[in-house]
Every structure is written in structure tokens, then in C-alpha cells.
Amino acid sequence: MVVEKKKKRGKSEAADPQPRGGGSRDHLLCDTMWRRRVGALLLRPRSPLPPPSSTLRRHLPDHQGSDGGNSRKPFIAFVLGGPGSGKGTQCARIASDYGFAHLSAGDLLRNEISSGTEKGELILDIIKQGKIVPSEITVELIRKAMESTDAKRVLIDGFPRCEENRIAFERITGTEPDLVVFFDCPEDEMVKRLLGRNQGRVDDNIETIKKRLKVFESLNIPVIDYYSSRGKVHKINATGTEQEIFGAVRKLFSSLRF
Ligand SMILES: Nc1ncnc2c1ncn2[C@@H]1O[C@H](COP(=O)(O)OP(=O)(O)O)[C@@H](O)[C@H]1O
Ligand SMILES: Nc1ccn([C@@H]2O[C@H](COP(=O)(O)OP(=O)(O)O)[C@@H](O)[C@H]2O)c(=O)n1
Ligand SMILES: [Mg+2]
Secondary structure (H helix, E strand, C coil), X not given: CCCCCCCCCCHHHHHCCCCCCCCCCHHHCCCHHHHHHCHHHHHCCCCCCXXXXXXXXXXXXXCCCCCCCCCCCCEEEEEEECCCCCHHXXXXXXXXXXXXXXXXXXXXXXXXXXXXXXXXXXXXXXXHCCCCCCHHHHHHHHHHHHHCCCCCEEEEEXXXXXXXXXXXXXXXXXXXXXXEEEEECCHHHHHHHHHCCCCCCCCCCHHHHHHHHHHHHHHHHHHHHHHHHCCCEEEEECCCCHHHHXXXXXXXXXXXXX
């Protein structure tokens, strides 16, 4: 099994607006090709995306409660990291110890697959290929999940996966994350964990894993760079035992003022 070692990310790379990785760019497509392929599905007459609803608006303005407490937005933490870096594992612990709702983009998409709809079939097809689902679909699922929770603290796990995800989220919800947690893990460790995950996932096979790693490097790292430049990223070394990593997580979350 040959998996390319994680590259060192230099400044010039971070500034490169083009997807990285070289070779075929097929695996790098965030959304364009799929939008074309499923144009009919996405463009089917439907009500346009609503502006943030009153329920969501209640959560969205400044979480400090700028209008007397009636419009508090939840504290939003995006949780990012490569596939197998331990996002889901650590989110479950954060949720239980710090009272966060845990919204996993991957789980929301997999639930949609279980619904057996045409949209579900499309999502399954994309996930099998390690590509990124069109942002309209994912953001809409997240928006609904945010609306249906009363939690004042929300972890959004595995999102945004690309710049387009990020921009769509900010446009549709009218808000930004308060914090971005980045679990930094070497590729060989991520591959080992994914191959041992044993959850029967269609994308936990070596072929798809290689594609997911390339997509992460090319499309997700720029999102992390973007939020780093805005001072929102907290990087956590994701090697070691779950408990050791949670030690670093706890340090961060215990220092936050929600
Ligand atoms: N620190 C760790 N050391 C070894 N295995 C881990 C660790 N953290 C998580 N795992 C395991 O690795 C796999 C991937 O973890 P998961 O939390 O699902 O990652 P992600 O959500 O980032 O893909 C799971 O089987 C999980 O039990
Ligand atoms: N924002 C997102 C999140 C996941 N996904 C898809 O769902 C797959 C699984 O996501 P996940 O977050 O459950 O995967 P892990 O990183 O947790 O292993 C990804 O490889 C993508 O195909 C997506 O398209 N857009
Ligand atoms: Mg996960």
C-alpha cells in the first residue's frame, strides 16, 4: 500500500489559488461537475432557499446577545481534519463534557442516503468516489439541523470541506464560526485508522481513502488557511491516544468563554 506522505505546506502553496495535487483534477472537483450532472435535480422547481428563519435568526446574531438576549446565536465551532483524524471521536467527547450539540455533516448526508430518495442516491454516488457533495445539499441539511436544536453551543463536524462549502454556509446562514478546531494528523496514521474503522462505510477502502486524502489536501486545507488568516483556527496534534488528544482538546475548550 503506497500512500503519499503528507507534504509540508509552504507559504507559496497556501497562497496558490489553484487546487493542488497535480495530475488529473477530477478528484478535486468540489461541486461543478456534479452540479452539471444533477442540474435537473438541483434546479427542479422548489422554493428558493429561505433567508435565515426566525428560529435560526434567534441563534444567528452575535452570540453575546446583542439584542437583550432574545437573539442569541449559538457558539459555533467547525471541526476539521483529514479523514480518520479523529473528528467524530473527539466531537462525541466534547459534546458530552461541554454541552455541545454535535452535527456531523457526514452523518447528515448518510441519513439522507438512508431516506432512499433520488437526492440520497446522488449523495451515495459522490461519497463512494470520495468527492464533495454539492454545497446546496449539505448546507441545507446543516441549516435544518441547527434550526432544530436549542443548544447554545454547536459543533459542526467535517464541514466546510471546501471554499464553496464555506461561502455557501456564510451566505445561507448569515453567520461565521466562532472557532475552527483542526485535528492535524499524519496521512499514514489516518489511513491506518480508516482501514480499521469497521463501520461498513462505502468510502473506507484504500482506493477511496486515497482520493479523500487528495481532496482534503487540495480543497479543505485552503479553508483552514482562510480561517487561520482570520485568527480562528486552533490546531491540535491528533496523534497519540484518544485520551491524550482529548487532554489538548480539554485545554482549549476549558479556556473558552461561550
Ligand atoms: N487517537 C486515536 N488513536 C487510534 N484510533 C483512533 C483515535 N481516534 C479515533 N480513532 C479511531 O479511528 C477511526 C476514525 O476516527 P473518527 O473519529 O471516525 O475520525 P474522523 O471522523 O476524523 O474520520 C475510528 O475507528 C476511531 O475509533
Ligand atoms: N461537508 C461535507 C462532509 C462530507 N461530505 C462527504 O461525506 C464523506 C464522509 O464525510 P465524513 O465527515 O463522515 O468523513 P470522515 O472525515 O469523518 O471520515 C466525505 O468524504 C464526502 O464525500 C461532503 O461531501 N461534504
Ligand atoms: Mg467523522
